[in-house]
Amino acid sequence: QRPKNFPPGPPVLPILGNLLNLSLENPLKDFERLKKSYGNVYSVFIGLRPAVVLNGVKAVKEAIVTNANDFSGRPQDMLANDIGERKGVILADYGSSWREHRRFALMTLKNFGLGKTSMEERIHGEIQYVVDTLEQSIGKALRPEVMFHNATSNIICQVLFGTRYEYNDEFIRTIVRCFTNISKIINGPWGTLYDSLPMIRSLPLPFNKAYKTIETCKNLVIPLINKHKKTRVPGEPRDIVDCYLDELAKRGNNGSSFSEDQLLIYVLDLYLAGTDTTSNTLLTGFLYLMTHPHIQERCQQEIDQVLEAKDRASFEDRHNMPYVQAVIHEVQRIANTVPLSVFHCTSKDTELMGYSIPRGTLIIPNLTSVLNEEGQWKFPHEFNPENFLNDKGEFVKPEAFMPFSTGPRMCLGEGLARMELFLIIVTLLRKFKFIWPEDAGKPDYTQVYGVTLTPKPYPMKVQLRAMK
Numbered sequence: 001q002r003p004k005n006f007p008p009g010p011p012v013l014p015i016l017g018n019l020l021n022l023s024l025e026n027p028l029k030d031f032e033r034l035k036k037s038y039g040n041v042y043s044v045f046i047g048l049r050p051a052v053v054l055n056g057v058k059a060v061k062e063a064i065v066t067n068a069n070d071f072s073g074r075p076q077d078m079l080a081n082d083i084g085e086r087k088g089v090i091l092a093d094y095g096s097s098w099r100e101h102r103r104f105a106l107m108t109l110k111n112f113g114l115g116k117t118s119m120e121e122r123i124h125g126e127i128q129y130v131v132d133t134l135e136q137s138i139g140k141a142l143r144p145e146v147m148f149h150n151a152t153s154n155i156i157c158q159v160l161f162g163t164r165y166e167y168n169d170e171f172i173r174t175i176v177r178c179f180t181n182i183s184k185i186i187n188g189p190w191g192t193l194y195d196s197l198p199m200i201r202s203l204p205l206p207f208n209k210a211y212k213t214i215e216t217c218k219n220l221v222i223p224l225i226n227k228h229k230k231t232r233v234p235g236e237p238r239d240i241v242d243c244y245l246d247e248l249a250k251r252g253n254n255g256s257s258f259s260e261d262q263l264l265i266y267v268l269d270l271y272l273a274g275t276d277t278t279s280n281t282l283l284t285g286f287l288y289l290m291t292h293p294h295i296q297e298r299c300q301q302e303i304d305q306v307l308e309a310k311d312r313a314s315f316e317d318r319h320n321m322p323y324v325q326a327v328i329h330e331v332q333r334i335a336n337t338v339p340l341s342v343f344h345c346t347s348k349d350t351e352l353m354g355y356s357i358p359r360g361t362l363i364i365p366n367l368t369s370v371l372n373e374e375g376q377w378k379f380p381h382e383f384n385p386e387n388f389l390n391d392k393g394e395f396v397k398p399e400a401f402m403p404f405s406t407g408p409r410m411c412l413g414e415g416l417a418r419m420e421l422f423l424i425i426v427t428l429l430r431k432f433k434f435i436w437p438e439d440a441g442k443p444d445y446t447q448v449y450g451v452t453l454t455p456k457p458y459p460m461k462v463q464l465r466a467m468k
């Protein structure tokens with residue numbers, strides 16, 4: 001039953017809690033409906049587990065920014081944590097190991113060139129393979145999901161392992177398949193049942209496959225780490241794995257949170273967080289650009305004007321491209337790539353907007369409710385770059401733009417993701433015209449639910465643009 005002064009919510013059934021109020025396939029509409037009945041801060045029981053859902057910019061910020069110390073934990077007893085052994089960054093609880101690994105990730109991402117040229121070099125290097133793939137597809141319809149997925153995967157692989165893979169490489173294909181399967185299990189009905197009903201966890205049910213699959217991933221990465229150990233020159237890191245090994249040598253074994261076991265999960269974390277998110281955002285972007293040709297053309301005009309004869313775009317050019325910036329941000333708003341953020345958890349008994357919330361309560365920041373919140377956007381329910389432009393046509397970023405979440409747990413890959421989105425979209429729009437194939441019927445903007453939202457697979461046609 002609800003603790004005293006807990007946020008309101010639908011009546012709770014024994015054992016099942018509110019599972020019957022939520023679609024296990026896609027609960028986003030249910031969360032929206034419950035908001036209408038119970039307000040911006042309400043509670044649901046996912047089986048036996050109490051959860052508080054935060055809706056709208058005010059409630060989300062008040063919890064995870066203003067009261068960040070109380071609201072920045074991660075639940076530690078769900079399938080995802082059990083698989084990840086509570087290590088790494090994404091699912092680590094709010095504490096010193098998380099803090100050290102987060103700081104280290106931000107620092108190493110910076111040293112590998114975020115904001116400097118070398119990250120741009122790596123991204124541009126990978127874009128060339130995308131350009132080649134598109135050039136080979138001129139005149140034919142192609143399905144872009146594998147291409148974008150491989151590109152974002154390679155960018156993060158270069159930062160992590162200093163290497164990229166051919167688009168048909170077995171490593172990439174296996175790791176992508178494994179992560180897709182794990183995320184399907186975690187998000188699907190079996191994962192939800194595992195999280196809601198602890199008594200079924202020891203039974204031989206389909207969620208056990210997730211443990212086997214993560215072993216396959218680890219077995220792919222262990223040889224890479226071993227190779228780094230053999231070939232590295234201490235103090236001269238080539239990539240993040242080398243940086244971590246340097247740090248490990250420096251810290252030794254005296255109580256540090258850094259260890260080789262941590263490294264394995266840390267690397268898998270960054271790979272996982274950095275791939276699907278960015279590629280799904282790109283997929284949404286090109287779906288909308290193809291089906292809104294006037295917006296695509298206006299971007300191309302601005303790109304031609306700003307880049308003139310320059311041989312390629314740099315991230316700095318964004319400051320001269322307000323319209324392109326507005327389009328990319330609008331793509332992120334509509335893509336709503338991580339719709340319920342990553343779940344948080346209260347780390348102590350606390351209060352929010354007059355309600356009492358005990359320690360250990362699951363917190364669901366409903367980013368969807370912020371990205372389409374009425375009153376925060378000029379056009380909350382349509383794809384319209386005007387959401388990010390003021391009367392003078394200048395780029396502005398409303399407070400409710402939080403696809404990367406906010407507060408101390410906010411996405412640490414934001415800088416990398418934004419650089420990738422900008423350079424990929426600008427380079428491709430400069431070179432190609434993207435066309436919705438005539439025989440493809442009406443575009444379907446429905447998204448497939450998961451930790452990340454994905455557009456349904458769609459076809460794409462490309463034509464070379466005459467370079468100005």
Ligand code: HEM
Nearest residue numbers: 090273274277278337338341342404405409411412413417
């Ligand atoms: C468009 C692309 C991306 C989106 C929309 C996105 C979104 C998010 C969101 C919503 C969170 C949860 C924040 C919270 O718990 O409040 C998150 C966390 C995280 N993201 Fe991203 N992300 C993207 C790209 C990336 C990339 C490229 C990386 C890789 C470097 C990355 C690494 C992480 C990590 C490590 C966390 C966990 C942070 C923590 O728990 O402290 N993300 N991201």
